[in-house]
Amino acid sequence: MNALGLTMIMKMGCICTRETININGIKYSVLERLGDGGFSTVDLVECKNNKKIYAMKRMTCHSIADQQKVQREIDYLKKIRHANIMELHDSYFKGSADIVVNTTSEAFLVLPYYPRGTLHDNLQSRAIEKHHMDVTEIFRIFSSVCDAVQYLHEMKPQPLAHRDLKTANICFTDNFTPVVIDLGSMVEARIQVCGSQDAQKLQDEAAENSSAPYRAPELFNVDSYCVIDERTDIWSLGCILYALCYFMSPFDLVYMRGDSVALAVLSGGVHFPEESKYPDHVHDLIIYMLNTNPAERPFIQSVIEKTQIVMNTVNNIA
Known part of the structure; x- marks a missing residue:
């Protein structure tokens, strides 16, 4: 100059x-x-x-x-x-x-501001070195997220659903406490769908606000007459627990290939690596939440109770 x-x-x-x-x-x-x-x-x-x-x-x-x-x-x-x-x-x-x-x-x-970043960032770093998280740490994080979801699902006078739970929407505080962020997609959990117009509107809103690899099947193909409730979040929790074990949602690879996530989700097929360091009890808990029938999917209290049982079982095995 x-x-x-x-x-x-x-x-x-x-x-x-x-x-x-x-x-x-x-x-x-x-x-x-x-x-x-x-x-x-x-x-x-x-x-x-x-x-x-x-x-x-x-x-x-x-x-x-x-x-x-x-x-x-x-x-x-x-x-x-x-x-x-x-x-x-x-x-x-x-x-x-x-x-x-x-x-x-x-x-x-x-x-x-969360300088330690998101769970998504943490898992991406781990994926490079194939550095799997210890099962105790997995359940520490997952249990805290479940506590947050239970708080939302038990809100008065109406339960709330986050509708975009995913690893990118979980941050860490300085002491690595997980915090659920981005409530822009949150709504009153229980929605009565009455007709094709209601169904299409809800389906369009889900496509805009809920990330496909973590989106519940009933939000991909909304029935004309049904009730959508807070168990959409339970499906997302199942995807998050899978990601805690294997770095990404079970439907992320489908999304990255450009294939239909909707078809993969609606089919309900969840595949686990053949050589896994995690016991079948953890896989069973994931499948428990990833039930494609929302009427048969558990509520958050049942998820928390089953998580505690799995934690105790895994600790006894160790």
């Missing part, structure tokens, strides 16, 4: 100044971009008041429906208090929070 260019930059000041966002009178300085999706971005920010680091989720709303969905996520986060579910520090709507007319609005959610 020549002397003239350097002089101009010195006169102008730094052109790389950090963005500052004001949330309800508190200023946050954006440090870096953590993630960028189709509907939202997540930035690493520093609170100028207490110098603490947070993750800030920024969502653009293009319609009243978008705003209602974001507001629902905020309301759930404000209501929920559980050690294994992400908490909300603050939130703010920029623009119209009631109606959108030829414009957009932005929602900002100030959330905890």
Whole structure:
């Protein structure tokens, strides 16, 4: 750079100044971009008041429906208090929070930052070296996630379903406590489907909000007259336990090949490696949750009880 260019930059000041966002009178300085999706971005920010680091989720709303969905996520986060579910520090709507007319609005959610990353990240690193997790650690993590799911499924006055439980939506705190994140897909768990229009709407929402390799079969092909309940999450828990053992969902390879995940899920075929370090009791627990018939799939309390039995059995074998 020549002397003239350097002089101009010195006169102008730094052109790389950090963005500052004001949330309800508190200023946050954006440090870096953590993630960028189709509907939202997540930035690493520093609170100028207490110098603490947070993750800030920024969502653009293009319609009243978008705003209602974001507001629902905020309301759930404000209501929920559980050690294994992400908490909300603050939130703010920029623009119209009631109606959108030829414009957009932005929602900002100030959330905890988890520097130890996600379970998905951890399992990907382990997969490279084929470093399988110890069965005790598997059940420590899985039991904590089950506790979070039980809390949601027993909410009053209506049980809630996360609807997008997966390894990428489980983070670790500094002491490796698992925390369920991203409640944007969460809904009241029990939905009465009355007719083909209701069925198609629910199926479309599931395709948009629920990741295919962890999505329950009844959400791929919604019956015209049925009740969908919280046991969609139980299917996802079965996929998560499989991933804890073998690094990915039993349907991830189908997804990566570009084959039909729906067909694979609806067929109900779950294959375990021939040479496995885990006892059949663990496989039985996975199959227990991956029942393609939602009416026969267990509720969370039964999963927790069976998990405890399997844990005790495995410990006695060891």
